[in-house]
Amino acid sequence: MLEEHNCEARVYDRFGGSNCSRRGVVFEDDKWWCRQHSPSATKARREAAKRRSDEDIRQHEQGWKQAHERERRANCFNELVAALEWIDTYLANQPLDQQAKFLITEKVKEALAKAKNT
Numbered sequence: 001m002l003e004e005h006n007c008e009a010r011v012y013d014r015f016g017g018s019n020c021s022r023r024g025v026v027f028e029d030d031k032w033w034c035r036q037h038s039p040s041a042t043k044a045r046r047e048a049a050k051r052r053s054d055e056d057i058r059q060h061e062q063g064w065k066q067a068h069e070r071e072r073r074a075n076c077f078n079e080l081v082a083a084l085e086w087i088d089t090y091l092a093n094q095p096l097d098q099q100a101k102f103l104i105t106e107k108v109k110e111a112l113a114k115a116k117n118t
C-alpha cells in the first residue's frame with residue numbers, strides 16, 4: 001500500500017495560516033507537495049508573473065517614448081513648414097542654374113504639400 005502524504009505548504013487567508021489540505025504528490029527538497037505548491041511550480045509561477053510584469057513595463061515605456069516622439073515632431077512642425085516656405089520663396093528670386101532650381105523647388109514643394117496635407 002502506498003503511503004500518503006500531505007502537502008507541506010502553509011496557506012494563509014484572513015483568519016490566519018493553516019496547512020494546505022491537498023495530498024502531497026510531488027517530492028521536492030525532501031518534502032511532499034501538491035502540484036500547486038511544489039517549489040518548482042511556485043518558482044515557475046513567480047517567474048511567469050515577473051515576465052508579465054516586465055512586459056507591461058516595457059510596453060508602457062515604449063508607449064510613453066512614442067507619445068514623446070509624436071509631441072516632439074508636432075512641436076517642430078510649424079518651424080519646418082516656415083523654413084520650407086522661406087526656401088521656396090528664396091529660390092523663386094534667385095538666379096540659380098535652372099536645373100538645380102527646378103530640382104530643389106520640386107523637393108521643397110513636395111515636402112510642403114505632405115506637411116500641410118494639400
Ligand SMILES: [Zn+2]
Pocket residue numbers: 007008009020021022033034035036037
Ligand atoms: Zn499544497
